[in-house]
Amino acid sequence: MEKKEVVFYERNSVLALKNHWEELKSKHLRDLLNNEERNKRLVIQLDNLFFDYTHQRMNEQTLELFKVLADDIQLWDKIEAMFSGKVINKSENRSVLHVALRAGKDKKIEVGETNVMTEVHSVLDKVFKFATGVREGNFLGYSGKRLINFVVIGIGGSYLGIDFVYEAIRHHEECKKASNGLQLKFIPNVDPVDFVRVTEDLDPEETLFIVNSKTFTTAETMLNAITCRNWLFEKYSPKIKSLEESKNKIVACHMCAVSTSLDKTDSFGIDRDKVFPFWDWVGGRFSVWSAIGILPLSLAFGTEIVKQFLAGGENIDDHFVKTKDLEKNVPAMLGVIGFYNTFVQEMESRALLPYSQCLHKFVPHIQQVSMESNGKDVSIDGVPLKYPTGPIIFGEPGTNGQHSFYQLIHQGRQIACEFIAFIQPLIPVLVPGESVTNHEELMSNFFAQPDALAKGITMAELEANPGVKEDQRVFKVFKGNRSSLSMLFDEITPFSIGQLLAIYEHRVAVEGFLFGINSWDQMGVELGKVLAKEVRDFFIEAFKTKEGAEQGTSKLKSTTIPTKRMLIKYIEERKKKFKP
Secondary structure (H helix, E strand, C coil): CCCCCCCHHHCHHHHHHHHHHHHHCCCCHHHHCCCHHHHHHCEEECCCEEEECCCCCCCHHHHHHHHHHHHHCCHHHHHHHHHCCCEEECCCCEECCHHHHHCCCCCCCEECCEEHHHHHHHHHHHHHHHHHHHHCCCCECCCCCECCEEEEECCHHHCHHHHHHHHHHCCCHHHHHHCCCCEEEEECCCCHHHHHHHHCCCCHHHEEEEEECCCCCCHHHHHHHHHHHHHHHHHHHHHCCCHHHHHHHHHHHHEEEECCCHHHHHHHCCCHHHEECCCCCCCHHHHHHCHHHHHHHHHHHCHHHHHHHHHHHHHHHHHHHHCCCHHHCHHHHHHHHHHHHHHHCCCCEEEEEECCHHHCCHHHHHHHHHHHHHCCCECCCCCECCCCCCCEEECCCCCHHHHCCHHHHHHCCCCEEEEEEEEECCCCCCCCCCCCCHHHHHHHHHHHHHHHHHHCECHHHHHCCCCCCHHHHHHHCECCCCCEEEEEEEECCHHHHHHHHHHHHHHHHHHHHHHCCCCCCCHHHHHHHHHHHHHHHHHHHHHHCCCCCCCHHHHCCCCCHHHHHHHHHHHHHHHHHCCC
């Protein structure tokens, strides 16, 4: 029998790190932060990024053990394997090549014996040509109006990354100018409220829908696509003589798709020239770099801005794959720190705290990138794991979060915190009569919070402060010793947002390598879909018949008895108001 690879928690390098932590955890961050030699080593400076992890509970010995761990799992070989197109998604027998989507034409990345860069740039050229044509008025709506409203129909990775990037850069001066008079919206949720809220202020004659679905079978996405198609027919109906004769033309003018299933997009009525493919080596949560994201972002901002975003991602790719020194590699170090906090220190949660409102969609996207990737209970070689993997990701932009959940972070549970900020504000504001700008007020909190978490306040310090009443002191003690790290970029640009996203994508890969899991499949997502289909089929029959729902529940093989009772109640109440 083939010998299975040793799982991560059995490795000597991991055991050494855990033993080291048992010795180190008695030391307080107040003392660690006073060691200047240590502090100088725990920073990485890139051209436009200062990465500071001095506020982690670690010292120089920890750093050396990190390097031993990286070598032990052959981290650099695994990174090279990913970039070279080798099959590292073993459960699905696929390469993992979202990095190819942002690589230049001059690079060679092969799957099998095929250089995928030729096809990648062929699709990219097609996307750019179409987006430019729409923006310049060469592709018009059915009635001849310019298309200025772009609506993405997709769920999960088919919208989260796009939403993040769009919100992050749309107030950048160049992006704001490029998108003037245009808007990008999203319909991810099958709840009809989402559809109504998005479309209620739109002119259908000026609207282009982008259906993002690789197989064109995703239940929620396709139902929303049909709903949008019917909305177009309904709105156009009073204005044309024969709706039936015009339906195909309406769909061809107002709908495009990112999909690999041409037969299904044909059946739906979408013009083949407006269907853009991508590949099975692109995971959904990494697909913002494919036509899934590049098409809507190009429609909104134009191709030059999107090229800057792609260049930012490629910049970090080059840094990640070429920098073999862990102390100088930002994504690799971020990944090892994440593993150290999650597995060694057993912190279950990670707070992402961007001090920029532009990044208010960053956390929802990284939640999927991280938790869908690394929430696994079996190793990549099929060995059941004895410990949970992957942290719980949550967060909000500062300073909003400070008035929400920071209390828990300061005096409740141990949570690994990650602060992200930008030196230059997108919108500089100085209110007359105020001593600091809005941005400096924001940034004063960004710089203060890591120190507050690390240092805390002792009873002795409170006793020395005459302004604190004696009976209040016990409530105001902060133990501190809470880990964080900080990333400070020069400014928000399409390039820096591409960098930030690539850093966190590669961080997830490194954590997966360390845990010894397959970060690239998402089997846990599939089970819920299977059970949902069973319930969906039950609904179809239940609403067709006049009989009660109880008889139909006997066909539900995977549904529990309590859930069947709820379903019976649901059907009974729905039939009182719903007449299909």
